[in-house]
Structures are given as C-alpha cells and as structure tokens.
C-alpha cells in the first residue's frame with residue numbers, strides 16, 4: 001500500500017444499485033487531507049448521497065477502494081460522525097440523552113462521559129436546553145443536537161448530507177458559520193454535500209462538482225475539483241466580494257456543463 005499524507009482517499013470507485021441495475025457512480029477518485037473541509041455539489045439525483053454512504057461504509061463499492069488513514073475503510077472500525085438533512089433525533093429522549101447515545105452504545109456512561117456530553121452541548125450553543133425534547137426545539141436547534149451527537153465520540157471524519165437543507169435561509173447562514181466555528185475547534189475532517197453554491201464557497205477548502213453523462217446523467221463522476229483560496233476565518237460579508245462571486249460563477253458553470 002502506498003503511504004501518503006491524504007487522510008481519506010477513494011480510488012476508481014464504481015457503484016451500481018443491483019436492483020435495476022443502475023450504474024450510479026463511475027470512476028470516482030478523490031483525496032482529502034486531514035483536517036480539510038471538502039464540499040460536494042451537483043444536480044439532484046446525480047449520486048452525492050450514494051458517494052457519502054460509500055465513504056461512511058454504509059455501502060460497499062462495486063469496484064475500487066476507499067482508504068482512511070492509509071487503511072481500508074470499514075464502518076465497523078472507523079470513527080465517523082454522520083448528519084443527514086433530517087435530524088433523526090429520538091423524540092422520547094432529551095437533548096442530553098440524544099447526544100449521549102453514541103457513547104452509551106459504546107458502553108460508556110461514567111462521569112467523563114457526562115462531561116463530554118455537556119461540552120458538546122455547549123460547543124453547539126445549546127447550553128440551557130439540556131432537558132428539552134426534540135419537539136420543543138426549532139429546526140436549527142435540532143440540527144445542532146444532531147451535530148453534537150455526531151461529534152461526541154470524537155470522530156476523525158464528519159460526513160454531512162445537506163445538513164441545513166430543511167432550514168430557512170437565515171438559520172442556514174447562521175448554521176454555516178456555527179459549523180465553521182465547530183470545525184475550527186475540533187481536529188476533524190469534514191466532507192459535506194450541499195445544493196447551495198454560496199454555502200459551498202463560504203465553507204470549503206475545496207469544492208468537488210459531480211456530474212454525469214449529458215444524456216441521462218448517469219453514471220456520474222467528479223468532473224471538477226475547485227480549490228477555494230478565500231482567507232479564513234470566512235465571514236458572511238465575503239459573499240459580496242468579486243473573488244467570492246467568481247468562485248460561485250465557476251461552480252455554477254461547472255454544474256451546468
């Protein structure tokens with residue numbers, strides 16, 4: 001096996017849903033550095049969630065390899081945090097109990113576990129809501145709980161599938177900033193799917209564009225790798241700069257190709 005500095009690599013991935021069969025992903029290769037924030041965009045139905053599920057180890061590639069830390073990826077071993085568009089919180093559990101769940105599943109429930117859970121609740125800005133139930137939270141707050149739950153077991157990789165897709169525009173902007181703050185506070189590599197070009201430019205070190213055959217869109221591959229050289233910390237006001245808008249235009253053009 002070749003060793004390099006990449007944290008997450010995918011090499012010549014293909015994926016076919018056998019009931020069809022539907023060849024969704026073709027020859028996907030990518031390399032993500034440790035600690036990077038990578039965002040993938042592309043038309044609806046192109047295969048973004050399928051790629052994320054492959055990286056999460058929830059699906060097995062039809063052909064090709066995924067390595068994490070130079071080892072073959074395996075869902076059983078690798079600490080990965082996952083957040084989807086729907087928060088998937090357990091309605092009968094409080095905020096604290098939802099965030100604690102991954103640690104409970106690891107058999108942890110001591111004092112340090114409680115401290116860790118409390119730290120995560122504070123990190124995502126939910127201090128004071130520890131005893132609230134999901135039905136008592138706004139959509140943005142529920143996604144904060146989902147983020148805390150995804151990060152509480154200190155995963156090295158955080159996979160986010162349109163995590164703010166169901167939120168209103170203002171909450172979504174706020175959550176993007178919060179996500180950047182959390183990412184900077186933790187040693188975690190982020191791979192995120194979004195359909196918002198502005199969100200992609202604002203958050204990412206690199207934007208990957210996924211596209212398919214111009215005819216039926218299938219199978220899809222990564223057509224563009226676009227590094228974003230905006231300085232950090234990123235501020236919302238950067239959106240009005242010419243540099244930001246050039247990136248956005250470049251990505252929009254890449255998606256439409």
Ligand SMILES: Nc1ncnc2c1ncn2[C@@H]1O[C@H](COP(=O)(O)OP(=O)(O)O)[C@@H](O)[C@H]1O
Nearest residue numbers: 017019022024043044045046047048049050051
């Ligand atoms: N479990 C499945 N079985 C069969 N086809 C699926 C399954 N999940 C997704 N697909 C199909 O694979 C394609 C890619 O889906 P998906 O990865 O969800 O796209 P995206 O996240 O980019 O919108 C779509 O055509 C979708 O209908």
Ligand SMILES: [Mg+2]
Nearest residue numbers: 048049050161
């Ligand atoms: Mg999807």
